[in-house]
Amino acid sequence: MTNNRSTSDKILQAAIDLMAEKGYDGTSTKEIAQVAGVNEVTVFRHFGTKGNLLEAALKRNHYAEEMTKLFHDRLVGDLHTDLLLIGRTYHQIMNQNRKLILIAQKGGSSLPEGVSEEADRHPQQLKKLLTDYLMEMSNEGKVMITNPELQALSFMWMHYGAFNSWLSTHVLEEFIEESTRLFARALTP
Amino acid sequence: MTNNRSTSDKILQAAIDLMAEKGYDGTSTKEIAQVAGVNEVTVFRHFGTKGNLLEAALKRNHYAEEMTKLFHDRLVGDLHTDLLLIGRTYHQIMNQNRKLILIAQKGGSSLPEGVSEEADRHPQQLKKLLTDYLMEMSNEGKVMITNPELQALSFMWMHYGAFNSWLSTHVLEEFIEESTRLFARALTP
DNA sequence: TAAAAATGTAAGTAAGTACTTGCATTCAAG
DNA sequence: CTTGAATGCAAGTACTTACTTACATTTTTA
Numbered sequence: 001m002t003n004n005r006s007t008s009d010k011i012l013q014a015a016i017d018l019m020a021e022k023g024y025d026g027t028s029t030k031e032i033a034q035v036a037g038v039n040e041v042t043v044f045r046h047f048g049t050k051g052n053l054l055e056a057a058l059k060r061n062h063y064a065e066e067m068t069k070l071f072h073d074r075l076v077g078d079l080h081t082d083l084l085l086i087g088r089t090y091h092q093i094m095n096q097n098r099k100l101i102l103i104a105q106k107g108g109s110s111l112p113e114g115v116s117e118e119a120d121r122h123p124q125q126l127k128k129l130l131t132d133y134l135m136e137m138s139n140e141g142k143v144m145i146t147n148p149e150l151q152a153l154s155f156m157w158m159h160y161g162a163f164n165s166w167l168s169t170h171v172l173e174e175f176i177e178e179s180t181r182l183f184a185r186a187l188t189p
Numbered sequence: 190m191t192n193n194r195s196t197s198d199k200i201l202q203a204a205i206d207l208m209a210e211k212g213y214d215g216t217s218t219k220e221i222a223q224v225a226g227v228n229e230v231t232v233f234r235h236f237g238t239k240g241n242l243l244e245a246a247l248k249r250n251h252y253a254e255e256m257t258k259l260f261h262d263r264l265v266g267d268l269h270t271d272l273l274l275i276g277r278t279y280h281q282i283m284n285q286n287r288k289l290i291l292i293a294q295k296g297g298s299s300l301p302e303g304v305s306e307e308a309d310r311h312p313q314q315l316k317k318l319l320t321d322y323l324m325e326m327s328n329e330g331k332v333m334i335t336n337p338e339l340q341a342l343s344f345m346w347m348h349y350g351a352f353n354s355w356l357s358t359h360v361l362e363e364f365i366e367e368s369t370r371l372f373a374r375a376l377t378p
Numbered sequence: 379t380a381a382a383a384a385t386g387t388a389a390g391t392a393a394g395t396a397c398t399t400g401c402a403t404t405c406a407a408g
Numbered sequence: 409c410t411t412g413a414a415t416g417c418a419a420g421t422a423c424t425t426a427c428t429t430a431c432a433t434t435t436t437t438a
Contacts (some may be wrong), residue, residue, distance in 0.1 A: 007384080025214035025299035029426060039386050044427060106295045109215035150367040154246050157354070161346020178339040186375035196414080218396065228416050233397060379438100386433070395424070403416070408409105 008046050010036040012057050024054065024108030053114045058118055066093060067122075069134075070114040071129045079094035080144060082133070087159060087176045090126070094163045097122075123160075127152055128173065144189045155183060197235050199225040201246050209288035213297030240301045247289065250349055255282060256311070260318045268332060269373040271322070276348060276365045279315070283352045286311075312349070316341055323376075333378045338360065344372060 014036035018027040029050055033040040047053040069088055075082045094101065104119035130152035145151070161167035162175050207216040218239055222229040228353035236242040259278055264271045283290065293308035319341035326332035334340070351364050 020347055022298050023212060023214060023296055025212060026296070028424080030424090040426095041387085041428085042385060045385080048427095050426065092323050107212055107215070109211050146370065147363070150364055151371065153351070153354075153364070154371060155366045157341050157350020158347040160353075162342070163351045164349075165342075165346070174336070175342070178336050179337070179343045182340065182343060182375040183371070186371040218392080219394090229396095230398085230417080231415060234415080237397095239396065382435100382437075384433105384435070387431085389429085391426105391428075393425080393427105396422095398421075399419085401417085403414105405414080406412095408411085 007038060007042065008056075011038060011043055011046060012053070012060060015053050016057050016099050016103070019054065019106075020102040023106040024103060024111050029053075051110065054103070055112050055114060058114060065130065069127055071133060075133065077137070077140070077142065079137065079188060081181060083155070083183055084176065084180045086130070087180055090156075090161060091172060091176065092157050093122070094160075100161075123156060126156060130155060141189065144186050145187075151187065190212055196227060196231065197245075200227060200232055200235060201242070201249060204242050205246050205288050205292070208243065208295075209291040212294060212295040213300050218242075227331060240299065243292070244301050244303060247303060252351075256315055256318065260322060264322065266326070266331065267327070268326065268377060269369060272344070273365065273369045275319070276369055279345075279348050280352060280361060280365065282311070286354075312345060319344060330378065332376050334376075340376065 005116075011032065015027070015032045018032060018035060029043050031039050033043045036043070043053070047056060066132070067089060070085065074085060101119055104115050107116075127149070131148050134143055134145060134148040136153060138145040138148070158179055159176075162172065162179075167175060200221065204216070204221045207221055207224060218232050219229050221242070222232045225232070232242070236245060256278060259274065263274060289304075290308055293304050296305075316338070320337050323332055323334060323337040323340060327334040327337070347368055348365075351361065351368075356364060
């Protein structure tokens with residue numbers, strides 16, 4: 001079709017904003033064009049279909065490998081310190097992708113397939129990293145394990161709930177500290 | 190309009206099922222009628238508008254006062270025992286209302302106002318009950334409090350995440366036991 | 379400045395939406 | 409058996425949707 005980066009970007013951003021608020025079905029191409037400040041025809045010239053539009057938006061938002069790198073490079077082997085860093089990084093990444101996550105949550109009748117899978121990938125990966133970390137720490141006698149997978153999931157679900165509550169940065173930071181204390185105390189032998 | 194209970198019920202159930210799966214916007218009255226096994230006109234004769242349909246579905250699903258009763262009557266003052274009962278009751282209530290909660294989560298362009306508020310009421314209430322419980326237990330020296338509100342929220346968010354993951358009853362029960370152990374251990378002085 | 383690419387404008391298509399109307403049919407209650 | 413309520417059926421309204429086509433205008437590039 002065409003390629004003017006700034007026009008494409010304006011359209012993508014408008015689509016993401018609107019769909020995060022009103023869902024895929026509830027957002028019309030006409031409205032996307034209007035918010036982007038272009039003609040509706042231009043939307044179709046750039047992306048062909050409404051579905052392509054969302055898929056393009058997905059590709060633009062690189063789900064970070066940041067988390068994997070963190071687990072390999074920046075953990076120090078102290079439970080409280082590590083959980084704090086993991087929690088903070090988790091929210092940082094989730095916030096970057098908040099709108100796409102919202103779109104996936106809301107769903108839609110003709111939502112392109114990749115969307116839900118893409119939204120699932122990240123937590124799946126974190127669960128594995130966190131479970132492995134707990135088992136390793138257990139081997140070193142630094143953590144009390146019963147069911148490491150469920151313990152990892154508890155940690156993640158707790159943070160996911162906080163993420164969904166749109167906390168202010170201040171309250172969020174308080175929560176991260178409080179919940180880390182809680183978990184570290186529960187898991188320390 | 191009219192009142193044949195079994196017809197109304199069939200329509201309401203079809204609407205709830207479809208909207209929980211595809212969202213309010215993504216569900217057409219035509220499809221609702223088809224799944225309910227009635228003519229589309231009958232849907233409008235019973236409920237007038239699509240919005241009324243959802244509101245009627247809301248009223249049918251009585252959000253339980255069960256939780257309040259539980260906190261007043263059935264808690265015994267032992268942290269582990271109480272948290273276990275609270276967790277189990279939480280999931281029981283949430284499962285009863287799963288589909289309506291899904292509809293509220295997905296949202297929609299013309300979703301009637303009451304829906305989101307109704308879906309919020311229950312967690313709000315639980316948060317207060319749980320916070321008060323923790324403070325009371327703290328007064329008796331049975332619990333170690335730092336920020337009781339955040340501690341209550343952590344507990345709720347963790348369970349909310351589990352609820353959203355559609356666990357089998359077996360895994361869910363395992364999770365409830367594991368997370369209760371975890372919390373009880375963290376909060377015990 | 380001239381060609382080419384990107385956009386705007388206007389109009390239209392085909393399908394779907396919520397909702398209505400008029401009339402025929404079923405069915406239960408008096 | 410008759411009446412009236414509940415439903416089915418067929419058609420239609422007014423509107424929105426995603427998407428297309430043809431042509432004129434602007435902007436970029438060479």
